[in-house]
Amino acid sequence: MAARKATKKPNVSKDELLAYYREMLLIRRFEEKAGQLYGMGLIGGFCHLYIGQEAVVVGIEAACEEGDKRITSYRDHGHMLACGMDPKGVMAELTGREGGYSKGKGGSMHMFSKEKHFYGGHGIVGAQVPLGAGLAFADKYLGNDRVTFTYFGDGAANQGQIYETFNMAALWQLPVVFVIENNQYAMGTSLQRASSTPELYTRGAAFGIPGEAVDGMDVLAVKAAAEKAVARCRAGKGPYILEMKTYRYRGHSMSDPAKYRTRDEVQKVREERDAIEHVRELLLGGKHASEEDLKAIDKEIKAIVNEAAEFSKESPEPSLDELYTDIYASA
Ligand SMILES: Cc1ncc(C[n+]2csc(CCOP(=O)(O)OP(=O)(O)O)c2C)c(N)n1
Ligand SMILES: [Mg+2]
Numbered sequence: 001m002a003a004r005k006a007t008k009k010p011n012v013s014k015d016e017l018l019a020y021y022r023e024m025l026l027i028r029r030f031e032e033k034a035g036q037l038y039g040m041g042l043i044g045g046f047c048h049l050y051i052g053q054e055a056v057v058v059g060i061e062a063a064c065e066e067g068d069k070r071i072t073s074y075r076d077h078g079h080m081l082a083c084g085m086d087p088k089g090v091m092a093e094l095t096g097r098e099g100g101y102s103k104g105k106g107g108s109m110h111m112f113s114k115e116k117h118f119y120g121g122h123g124i125v126g127a128q129v130p131l132g133a134g135l136a137f138a139d140k141y142l143g144n145d146r147v148t149f150t151y152f153g154d155g156a157a158n159q160g161q162i163y164e165t166f167n168m169a170a171l172w173q174l175p176v177v178f179v180i181e182n183n184q185y186a187m188g189t190s191l192q193r194a195s196s197t198p199e200l201y202t203r204g205a206a207f208g209i210p211g212e213a214v215d216g217m218d219v220l221a222v223k224a225a226a227e228k229a230v231a232r233c234r235a236g237k238g239p240y241i242l243e244m245k246t247y248r249y250r251g252h253s254m255s256d257p258a259k260y261r262t263r264d265e266v267q268k269v270r271e272e273r274d275a276i277e278h279v280r281e282l283l284l285g286g287k288h289a290s291e292e293d294l295k296a297i298d299k300e301i302k303a304i305v306n307e308a309a310e311f312s313k314e315s316p317e318p319s320l321d322e323l324y325t326d327i328y329a330s331a
Contacts, residue, residue: 010220014288020062020219021279022297024054027078028276029305030087031250034077034094037309038254043094046123047108050078052249055275056181057082059222060149063230067144071119071132072151074109075181075248079151083116087304091312099315103322126152126159129178133169136176136239147233151179155186157200163207166239170207173238177229178204180241181216183248188260201243211241217273247273 031049038047050057053075061082064070072079080090085101093100093111101111109123119135122128132150139146156162157180169176180200184191191198201211214225222244229240247269251258283289 010282012220012282014283014286016062017279017283017286017288018297020055020058021276021283021294022301023058023061023082024219024276024279025298025301026087026304027051027054027058027081029301030081030091030308031077033305033309034091035250035254037091037095037312042313043108044096045107046074047094047254048075048252049250049254050075050248052269052275053181053183053216053244053246054078055219055222055278056179056216056244056246057151059216059219060177060179060226062219062223063226064147064149067117067146068230069117069119069132069135069139069146069148070151071128071135071148072121073125073128073153073156074121074123075153076109076111076121080111080113080116080118080121083113083118085111085113085116085118087308088311091308092315095312095315096317097312097315098318098322099311103326104315104318105322105326126156126161128152129156129159129162130165132178133165133174133176136169136174137172140172140174145175145234147175147177147230149177149179151181153186154180154182154184154191154200155189155194157182157203158195162203166204166207166209169239170204170209173236175233175236176239177226177233178209178211178239178241180243181246182243183246185248185252185260187252188256188258190260199243201241204239204241209239209241211243213243213245216244216246217269217275218278219275 028051031051037043057078089101093102094108096104098104109121111121129150129152132148136148182200201213204211215221225242229242232240249266
């Protein structure tokens, strides 16, 4: 991945930059804490961290309006935090406790919030993509101008159901933005080894769905691209593809020894393209904030994350009666 092009005086306010800084930092510190709790045996099962990819979801959310929907894969903690779900409820779900979003019965990959229009959290690769088109269909049917953001990975982009979805989404001109989070790897397989065409943003061409590649490590670039895509959808012009060029710093999941890439590769991205560092430089360089201001934000975020971790340890395990609830929908 090429180093970031120098950003010329971006047209963005101090408050916006501070908000993006805070939101990305919350995701990173939350994920670091989740990694620690996993190491301590407090989180079981699978746990896929989002560290490195923060600018994607924060930039997309900056272009959303109330009522817009989002749906994603199992790498979902960042998406939940960015759309305003409570860090305590997310962390308690990770530890399998009653105070979690799915009452401790779903875990990392299965959380939802109707209030925040977050539709999961899906463990089957690509499964959320047709569901995302379905959400967009519902909005079109109801005649409102809401948009659904359907996220999936570079690995998922090679699945058959993605193309069935592209066909119907284009045919029905659905208000859906397909966000491909191209973090270069699908488990231990690099995009170069698994994909006949690495330009994933062109994958809708056969269906007449336009797309573009975006520097997914630059929150401002992500926001600008998302605003364009969303305006197009709201105007009834149908689906759009945004391929976010991003990178995950940690393994695929907590149990990944990451033998398929070198430490230098990861280190280089951290040094040259880190999304949080980028905004930090814009804040300091533009004299919008001092080192002290940023330290105070860091402290504030750590307190939120520590509070979530404490809650996730203190909340009780779900009672045995819960084995029999939430199985069938009640009319
Ligand atoms: C249908 C299906 N096949 C295989 C798997 C196993 N699996 C889990 S994640 C994954 C890789 C997906 O990679 P990508 O779409 O790039 O997303 P990322 O993990 O990088 O966010 C695979 C093969 C699965 N969960 N579901
Ligand atoms: Mg991937």
